[in-house]
Amino acid sequence: MDKKSQASAGKCPFAHGANTSLASSNTDWWPNSLNLDILSQHDKKTNPMDPDFDYAAAFAQLDLEAVKQDLRDLINSSQDWWPSDYGSYIGMMVRTAWHLAGTYRKQDGRGGANTGNQRFAPLNSWPDNVNTDKGRRLLWPIKKKYGNKISWGDLIVLAGTVAYEVAGLKTFGFGGGRVDIWHPEKDIYWGEERKWLDATKNRYGDDQDRTTLENPLAAVQMGLIYVNPEGVDGHPDPLKTAQDMRTTFDRMAMNDEETVALTAGGHTVGKAHGNGKAELLGANTEAADVEFQGLGWHNPEGTGNGCNTMVSGIEGAWTTHPTKWDNEYFYLLFTYDWEQRKSPAGAHQWEPINIKEEDKPVDAHNPNVRRNPIMTDADMALKMDPEYRKIAERFYHDPAYFAEVFARAWFKLTHRDMGPKSRYLGADVPAEDLIWQDPVPSVDYTLSEAEIDELKAKLLNSGLTCSELINTAWDSARTYRGSDFRGGANGARIRLSPQKDWVGNEPERLHKVLAKLEEIQASLNKKVSIADLIVLGGTAAVEKAAQEAGFAVKVPFTPGRGDATQEQTDEYSFADLEPKHDGYRNWLKQDYAVQPEEMLLDRTQLMGLTAPEMTVLIGGMRVLGTNYAGAKEGVFTDRVGVLSNDFFVNLTDMENTWEPVGKNLYEIRDRKTGAVKWTATRVDLVFGSNSILRSYAEVYAQDDNKEKFVHDFIAAWNKVMNADRFDVKK
Incomplete structure (x- = not known):
């Protein structure tokens, strides 16, 4: 390379072909050409496992009960580098699993937990997935310990399921069999937006008819798993949010009862985080520099975690005891009137009027202080939408029925993309055949x-x-x-x-x-x-x-x-x-x-x-x-x-x-x-x-x-x- 060429290359004598910020692809030069990359995703060259590696055989050697005990020990602990809320990682593990599985959509069957794709872009950096990277990193010692015997997809879903068990829910079961991928799934269409949470891009054919959401999409905006927790386009309106929920959850193969159960059951444990300023957060997981070692959204405020944690911008717990499976969610929702307020981060949320002191949850990191519980626009939709309210009231008056419906809906959410039950692995697979598993009778003949x-x-x-x-x-x-x-x-x-x-x-x-x-x-x-x-x-x-x-x-x-x-x-x-x-x-x-x-x-x-x-x-x-x-x-x-x-x-x-x-x-x-x-x-x-x-x-x-x-x-x-x-x- 001569001096003139070096100058034009930033005075660097090396080629920049591996630098993704500088390299151009054929699609950059010819954007309208037919891109066949969709047919070569997950090439064997990217897979570090041996060619004869059989995940089902490896899983069969797993001590599943030992893994579950290690998960219980983790869930009931608190790590210095990322302190747990209320001394428990129940909320963290549920959310990490939920956001892994919740990308599933029935139109084309893409998304979901089956591949462990939350580890890669774009999902690892979606605004709605803030700090799920911390959930995966908390699980790393367990993944390291059991290695090839359990995939990331299986481990994350199992962690969420065990978290509910620790909270006191009788879960429906767990099936292993999710095989990890090793690079991003570029072939999945998540929307045409080029900006996260871009309210200027409308995914609806008719904005007044929320069933016209663009196919095959399920989420209402780029970077969300479901709906905007602050309301449609960030504007509180529970009845309009209910329309988005009905469409979005239907796109995930969930009916109204399952939608209410999942919303309420998901918010029965854990809390939302918005005690800070979102604009101060560092780059997302994929964009963070090397010193952050794959962790994104660095918060420079205070300790950057614990009481200073920033996620959705909404701040507070939904129930009085956020680490217990109970019926407090419906008790609070229907007992009190709720009004719109702003979180410390400036996000729209709902808080109760004149709530009894004993009904308030304690602070996640200071048991001597009580805080108001909160509700999102989606939570208020369960109270204001007539059909959702009927279901929610039944759950309120029949806690056992609510627990059963939620346990089944959680199982469906986390297993919907796994196909027939014959693919499930492990001793915790439920015996019952479910219609959404597309059961097929076995045959008893052979043919010569x-x-x-x-x-x-x-x-x-x-x-x-x-x-x-x-x-x-x-x-x-x-x-x-x-x-x-x-x-x-x-x-x-x-x-x-x-x-x-x-x-x-x-x-x-x-x-x-x-x-x-x-x-x-x-x-x-x-x-x-x-x-x-x-x-x-x-x-x-x-x-x-x-x-x-x-x-x-x-x-x-x-x-x-x-x-x-x-x-x-x-x-x-x-x-x-x-x-x-x-x-x-x-x-x-x-x-x-x-x-x-x-x-x-x-x-x-x-x-x-x-x-x-x-x-x-x-x-x-x-x-x-x-x-x-x-x-x-x-x-x-x-x-x-x-x-x-x-x-x-x-x-x-x-x-x-x-x-x-x-x-x-x-x-x-x-x-x-x-x-x-x-x-x-x-x-x-x-x-x-x-x-x-x-x-x-x-x-x-x-x-x-x-x-x-x-x-x-x-x-x-x-x-x-x-x-x-x-x-x-x-």
């Missing part, structure tokens, strides 16, 4: 290879076309979401409401196929589930298509799926799994603001597929003739139904021209004659236009990779069909 071959022949000779069999298997399996392990072919819920009537499932074709499969099932000596027959039908059709391409391959099939009943299916909850698009079948339910290829990436990531797997599946599905309603877009072959690499060969053929002829519609013409050869959508053409996807397409277009294409398609197909088979070693 000869029996599988016989069933394949029956299915192929049933009068159903190969495309009908493939589409039904695909539609059944494509609902799987790796975000919360819901959906998939197991259970055959495609034959039940609401799935049987989804537009994307082509109900008329689906009814025809299901009727034939039920007829075949009734003719068998050994009853095989419809779920297995659906998958096997598609598998047999793919195998036949590969053989017609000249490759004598056998597509794997693993039986063992059960058939769920309508009673085991939460129709309201499953409505969120309805596909609004499917690039693999070249279908959009309607026009959207987002481009079809971007929606394809989102669907692909939820299904747990990589970019190469996506590519090979698209090419195979097109030549197999599986487009929705038999559409011809993207079917670049004269041999429909043959598992050939024709899609890629013809896509990359430079004898073609590609011309837009309508919204999301293109014609592929012969360069010499101008004759139309095929039509296509954006999803088809992006595999030739995007440089990364084209590199994959070119691999499969090569003359020497015809067999590789078939084998790769079968592997990807098998992955989709078995994505929800947690009983099968993958």
Whole structure:
């Protein structure tokens, strides 16, 4: 580097490629390009664990009771570097677990406690997560002690659950099985704002209709877990806050009763912190300099903690005894009138009028002083919203019922993103099957290879076309979401409401196929589930298509799926799994603001597929003739139904021209004659236009990779069909 170059680089002779504040990415240069990073999140290169590490096996070696005792000892202590309130970390552990799990949203299943993602940006630095970093650091000695046997996700949730037990609540149970990630989940859309708590950015289609909150979001503002505790946009109005709560908690799969229980139960223990000036706090966790060692929001006032702790800005406890599980929350809420006041930090909060001295909680760090209890706008909503009040009054008059409902709601909150109960680990897993766990009956049969071959022949000779069999298997399996392990072919819920009537499932074709499969099932000596027959039908059709391409391959099939009943299916909850698009079948339910290829990436990531797997599946599905309603877009072959690499060969053929002829519609013409050869959508053409996807397409277009294409398609197909088979070693 010459002197002139050194001067232009700040007189530093070293390159700055690793400095994230200076480096530019391709998306900085080309912000409108298709960003495939969503499909390469959590690459194995970032995982420090050994390739053969099995978390379930490690957890099985854990002394869970010993961990719980260590947690009790921690909760009942106070550390000098971060003193506990009232000599207890109950509130701290509950809040840390709550804010880890509370990011879950049912629309796309993302968020939640399953990955321990609170350790990374942006969640570790959200304004609503102030000082959850202290909660995790308090847990570090226990994590260090038990190491690989318990993940951060499991430990944080367990700590919150044990905290409630220490307070006196009979909890519903605990299931382990959350596997940690090792870098931020950049693929989760938390909103378009570029500023925390930005009230100038409206997430609502109609500000007067709070149900129009932008999908798939659940929180009302960037940086919040739920709603603003001071009121909508920071302005107290309990009735309007109730509207936000109803929408936000519904987006988390909670009904009104669960919402009231969680709000009241969450505020039965612990306190809010606002005894200081928020503007004096240091940088958040991600922005704090190295001397803070991963701890954010340094408070220069007083001791910076204890009585000087700053979190939400609201200051005070909700109940008289904030370390005990009791019914004081409702007693105070309904016994006293409440008025708006300001905290020492200037935040809006509600305080009681003329409260008895004995009903006041003592100061968190000076037992000789009593303070007013407080309520947030969300708490007052339970008193002022007519529906919430009915529920709250019942809880007030029936403490045992309140405790039971809360215990179940807490369990749901902290386990909702874990999928079926079969994934839960440990001795504290409740025996009861809960409908939100999407239970599927187990099967008691096995199938030999000869029996599988016989069933394949029956299915192929049933009068159903190969495309009908493939589409039904695909539609059944494509609902799987790796975000919360819901959906998939197991259970055959495609034959039940609401799935049987989804537009994307082509109900008329689906009814025809299901009727034939039920007829075949009734003719068998050994009853095989419809779920297995659906998958096997598609598998047999793919195998036949590969053989017609000249490759004598056998597509794997693993039986063992059960058939769920309508009673085991939460129709309201499953409505969120309805596909609004499917690039693999070249279908959009309607026009959207987002481009079809971007929606394809989102669907692909939820299904747990990589970019190469996506590519090979698209090419195979097109030549197999599986487009929705038999559409011809993207079917670049004269041999429909043959598992050939024709899609890629013809896509990359430079004898073609590609011309837009309508919204999301293109014609592929012969360069010499101008004759139309095929039509296509954006999803088809992006595999030739995007440089990364084209590199994959070119691999499969090569003359020497015809067999590789078939084998790769079968592997990807098998992955989709078995994505929800947690009983099968993958």
